[in-house]
Amino acid sequence: MARLLVVEDDATIGGLLEPGLRAHGHEVRWVRSGQDALSAAASAEFDLVLLDLGLPDLDGVEVCRRLRAAQPGSVLVILTARREEMDVVVGLEAGADDYLTKPFRFAELLARIRAHLRRGAPAPSQEPALRVGELVVDTAARRVTLAGTEVMLRAKEFDLLARLAEEPGVAVSRERLMSDVWDENWFGSTKTLDVHMAAVRRRLSDAEHERGDGTTAPRITTLRGRGYRMEAG
Incomplete structure (x- = not known):
């Protein structure tokens, strides 16, 4: 209940x-x-x-x-x-x-x-920490840091970033992201995915600006009509 x-x-x-x-x-x-x-x-x-x-x-x-x-x-x-x-x-x-x-x-x-x-608020990966460049996604503590600077994320934003960080350099389809981050039986509009992805990008950009030392976060590339890819380099 x-x-x-x-x-x-x-x-x-x-x-x-x-x-x-x-x-x-x-x-x-x-x-x-x-x-x-x-x-x-x-x-x-x-x-x-x-x-x-x-x-x-x-x-x-x-x-x-x-x-x-x-x-x-x-x-x-x-x-x-x-x-x-x-x-x-x-x-x-x-x-x-x-x-x-x-x-x-x-x-x-x-x-x-x-x-x-x-x-609920599951950890998308069994690994305690996912590292992509200077980005660290601690799935146990549900914390994200960029070169030591914490990136503040809402629950679904964290799950979405962690899912992409599991497979850097790999294209992840929209359907797979909705299934893994929202629910395997999801139906209806996926506009929520796009809005959450935009929020993740903004928060990573904010962390870069906060550091102000040239540190860059991994880039998330949109694959039109297909999905997204986190660029490891």
Whole structure:
């Protein structure tokens, strides 16, 4: 059983989600505003948060950012009627792990929840540390350093970087990355992969700039239509 926070102002949707999720064995707290969501997150830990972006009191993206800060270990899935790609990207960059656009099938939501909760926060490799140039990925401690400077990553960002670091110089397909980092039975959009990859690149670049001594991180090359490759050199 997982502890879920549902943030949804629509009484019809919330009234279906709460009993439906309870029927599948989850403990559910349903709130209808951004402020109530932040209050709930300040008083209890949740395994997963379902967040509607169209809230009546606060901007949903800002609530997403604040929930991520308050619940760094929780999975955050945004529910949105906004179909424009930029809106989805902004939500993911604000800290969400995944998204579903309305209307969605309850079966699909359940599958996404199971996938996220099943994955948890696993170490992608059995090796205690992966080294690619001056980048060190410590899978036991879940820490990444570049020539001794720590690179701060969210959970999925860490898993994604570690997966590429397992096979430097090898092309890893989008399907394999989604399977290994998210779930083998994943279905739906893979836009979340692109957003997380962009975040990993930014964080590596930030670490380079922080050092300011010419240290370079391994480059992650996009293979159009196929996947990604970490350049060992």
